[in-house]
Amino acid sequence: MKRKITLKQIARELDVSISTVSKALSNSKEISEDTTQKIQAFAKLYNYKPNNIALSLKNRKTKTIGILIPEIVHHFFSTVIRGIELIANRRGYNVIVGLSNESFTKEIINMEMLANGSIDGFILSISKETLLKQDYHHFNATISQGMPIVMFDRVVNEVDCDKVIVDDFNGAVKAVNKLVEKNCKHIALITTMDYVSVGRLRTQGYIEALKVNKMIADSNLILKIDDSLDENHLEDLELEIEQFLKINSDIDGVFAVNELYAVTAMKVARKLGRSIPDDVQVIGFTDGVLSKHATPSLTTVSQHGQKIGEQAANLLIDRLGSEDTEYDEYIIDNDRKTDFIKVVIETEIIERESTK
Amino acid sequence: MKRKITLKQIARELDVSISTVSKALSNSKEISEDTTQKIQAFAKLYNYKPNNIALSLKNRKTKTIGILIPEIVHHFFSTVIRGIELIANRRGYNVIVGLSNESFTKEIINMEMLANGSIDGFILSISKETLLKQDYHHFNATISQGMPIVMFDRVVNEVDCDKVIVDDFNGAVKAVNKLVEKNCKHIALITTMDYVSVGRLRTQGYIEALKVNKMIADSNLILKIDDSLDENHLEDLELEIEQFLKINSDIDGVFAVNELYAVTAMKVARKLGRSIPDDVQVIGFTDGVLSKHATPSLTTVSQHGQKIGEQAANLLIDRLGSEDTEYDEYIIDNDRKTDFIKVVIETEIIERESTK
């Protein structure tokens, strides 16, 4: 086993100084051609590559981005990561991933671990618990230490930073409009509790779209599901939706704020003898595997997760690039926080078999 | 904006030496209680945290693990990451993620980027292109530089390292046995091309199980699908499976080597007027979202991705821990490569609605 070779070893071996080796390898014209040749040949032979850690220490930048998300086994989040990684790699950055697991404390611990020199900036989506507590001091603390943050999807006004979000409101509007257009008269909404901003926005979009279409927003047609009913409580979820559909037998259209609710609604509806899309049409949110491969396949509002990731990465890296210019000062000087960018990614309806 | 504080600044501020600060913070008894108190208070006030990069350089270990996988938007791989992250975090490590995107060159580039000091060891799954080329020099090169590797799922005999694999062969056997037990007489196999080892092993398991059950392995009942028919060529996939099922109208059981093939088979079968599970029963491989939420839900062979990740992380970190003891020498000394561990994670059949 040969440990990685260092400048010092090359220098000793070739009987020159460390500086000479360093300069020769960067093709400095300070060094004669002979020496340069010799050194480069030797370095190549021993496959010399500069040590990233040493470089990071010297340059005070690590060329890596910290991603902090609530959950990785999740189609949307993993597509975002893919987008981030794509851009990051292209622009010479690595990504280091932390999982908050929807926990406030894990979010903080992870941030602190990474903020101590390991990364140059964060791209993150806030955990549910943090949103519930509405405690964002760790974000602001990190930012005020000079580490830029880009938030995506689950963002919050209380933190001043660049943001990339999906147009949840308009996505919902589009979905409801589509259902109206397809002749639905009684459109139900299956959503989550309000504290997750995206759920709230989608609900608002639903209500607004109904209003615009001069339809009444019947609160009986809105089913708010407790988030704890996740993957592990499928039966409860089905039961709840079943009750809901039974009671409201006139429902002919369903807009669900995520894939799972949508396919479950389809499943239950069929169980109740209603056919999709003839008796009831369904539109979901998030274009994941479920939407594509369900039978019938699901018409859905696509969020373009990868694009979100790409945008976020570009925003962050741009910030990092301009960091030398001390951009932070003018932020403090003038109070207008408009210096931060908020990118809105448009949604798109992908029509499949669950609508006519 | 206050940049992170360093030992040097604390030292200057308190008019002591850097060494004194360092010692005081680590509660060295070399330092008087007075000074220790003063320094610790000051450090706490300014929220001092040692710089990870400096520590990495000094200790020559980064306390981070590099994960290199072919694809992240993939239920199996993301569960593995979750498992790795869980253990890594618990044992004081971070994870940095690289994506090969199934490409040989991206795999190499990523490895080289990370191997130059950024990480202490790799956990990886080989890209398809690398498996095709059968070129594994980069793995061996990395290992011989003293960087341990743990491979999972897609592993290969040509590289000597710890490995964590799924018992693909027995998983397939179990699946076929289950179908036999459920009274299937004509069991089909939908699989991939052979160069991905897991596909090959599952195919072998299928054949072996048939043999044991004294059934003939009819090659007409085996459909090998070109891998290029992925998410983007759904229609082609459906078409191919449709042809297959039409020709072999006597099929009453299907074992598919992944979720997608399984649900697609169900979809096509129903389109052809055969009902699931009455006319044909289906078992898939990989317990992902599709299996859980398809209608009917899919009986499947679970791989326990998270457990794989946890095992891999533990193996790697164990290796890293014992590194000081120069374990590498005795590996070279005696040729038996049995010093590397191969963990086999047992599969488990999860029965759902697609079987009787």
Added chain:
DNA sequence: TGTTAACACGAAAACGTTTTCGCTGAGAAT
């Protein structure tokens, strides 16, 4: 012949730690 300019290279600082070793002064022991 003495001055200068270019060339080729080395020494050293800096990034932020930890740790070994040495130094100083005060009190105890002789």
Added chain:
DNA sequence: ATTCTCAGCGAAAACGTTTTCGTGTTAACA
């Protein structure tokens, strides 16, 4: 009065880079 011990602290090296500033040699010039 002299030596010893020890507590309390600082200097310096080390990890692997890059970069600034010197410095010595040689060739060209006045």
